[in-house]
Amino acid sequence: MTDRCNLRCQYCMPEAEYVWLPRQDILDFEEVGRLVDRFVELGVDRARLTGGEPLVRRDLPRLVELLARKPGLRDLAMTTNGVLLEEQAAGLKAAGLHRVTVSLDTLRPERFEALTRSRALDRVVAGIEAAARAGFASVKIDSVVIRGVNEDELSALIEFGMRVGAEVRFIEYMDVGGATRWSPEKVVSRAEILGSVARRFGPVVPLPERTSAPAERFRLADGTVFGIISSVTAPFCGACDRSRLTADGIWYRCLYATRGTDLRRPLRAGASDAELRELIAEPWSQRADRGAEERLALRGRAPLATVDALRRDPHLEMHTRGG
Numbered sequence: 001m002t003d004r005c006n007l008r009c010q011y012c013m014p015e016a017e018y019v020w021l022p023r024q025d026i027l028d029f030e031e032v033g034r035l036v037d038r039f040v041e042l043g044v045d046r047a048r049l050t051g052g053e054p055l056v057r058r059d060l061p062r063l064v065e066l067l068a069r070k071p072g073l074r075d076l077a078m079t080t081n082g083v084l085l086e087e088q089a090a091g092l093k094a095a096g097l098h099r100v101t102v103s104l105d106t107l108r109p110e111r112f113e114a115l116t117r118s119r120a121l122d123r124v125v126a127g128i129e130a131a132a133r134a135g136f137a138s139v140k141i142d143s144v145v146i147r148g149v150n151e152d153e154l155s156a157l158i159e160f161g162m163r164v165g166a167e168v169r170f171i172e173y174m175d176v177g178g179a180t181r182w183s184p185e186k187v188v189s190r191a192e193i194l195g196s197v198a199r200r201f202g203p204v205v206p207l208p209e210r211t212s213a214p215a216e217r218f219r220l221a222d223g224t225v226f227g228i229i230s231s232v233t234a235p236f237c238g239a240c241d242r243s244r245l246t247a248d249g250i251w252y253r254c255l256y257a258t259r260g261t262d263l264r265r266p267l268r269a270g271a272s273d274a275e276l277r278e279l280i281a282e283p284w285s286q287r288a289d290r291g292a293e294e295r296l297a298l299r300g301r302a303p304l305a306t307v308d309a310l311r312r313d314p315h316l317e318m319h320t321r322g323g
């Protein structure tokens with residue numbers, strides 16, 4: 001939806017300055033809708049709105065309404081940092097949004113400020129509570145776990161999720177574009193996360209599921225369910241059926257891909273629906289992306305891109321590509 005964000009999280013936007021996408025390149029809602037139609041015609045039936053922070057995009061409920069009307073889309077979700085969610089939750093639900101995921105890595109105000117360079121923790125919590133009240137099909141909380149930062153808060157986050165009725169998913173700290181402070185030592189692995197949760201809550205039982213969703217899900221003795229997205233230590237590229245369309249219409253078939261397909265230029269140059277479909281179908285039929293698995297095989301693994309490389313090509317940034 002946008003490459004802009006109202007937070008500056010250490011694992012995504014740690015630098016002081018960024019190169020932004022030119023405003024005239026940002027697709028308007030009708031252009032987004034036209035591309036979504038082509039994806040739906042080719043079999044896509046789920047969409048997720050991300051950013052940057054999608055709620056800083058003006059009139060977002062209007063796009064939600066436009067997408068929710070498409071019969072082929074059976075699932076319409078959004079990932080947000082939650083800062084603007086309290087005032088928008090009811091409107092987004094009314095517009096037809098099905099599910100919401102809120103990123104929240106800590107419940108401690110001073111830690112939140114150090115991690116995000118913002119004092120908006122109360123607003124994020126209020127946003128999650130408002131989403132829970134609004135009646136979405138699900139509200140989830142995504143927490144990136146970073147050693148030395150928040151690995152001591154896993155139980156507190158699960159308990160918070162229980163209180164507000166949100167499923168918590170722990171995400172291994174990934175070396176994606178923008179994570180310029182990443183190092184292997186800071187990754188808290190799936191195994192460590194499971195050990196930590198089991199020490200606090202007792203036996204953790206994996207749920208027998210086979211889906212293309214990135215999270216493995218587990219159940220605690222009291223029935224509480226939580227997830228782990230182990231993209232670093234146990235990647236799941238073989239089951240991945242996702243791709244990402246940036247706010248300026250570049251289509252990436254992997255989180256780690258260095259090149260994407262420009263759909264904006266042909267769209268604005270008058271390409272027919274059939275031509276746009278072909279631009280999508282052909283590369284997808286040849287897709288062999290295995291970004292996270294290839295990263296796992298690397299020795300001396302370091303951040304994906306240097307700050308200079310990110311300035312030269314902001315499309316490498318996670319906040320441009322969408323998480």
Ligand code: SF4
Pocket residue numbers: 235236237238240241242253254255256289290291292293
């Ligand atoms: S690294 Fe790429 S192929 Fe692997 S799961 Fe992520 S997006 Fe899919």
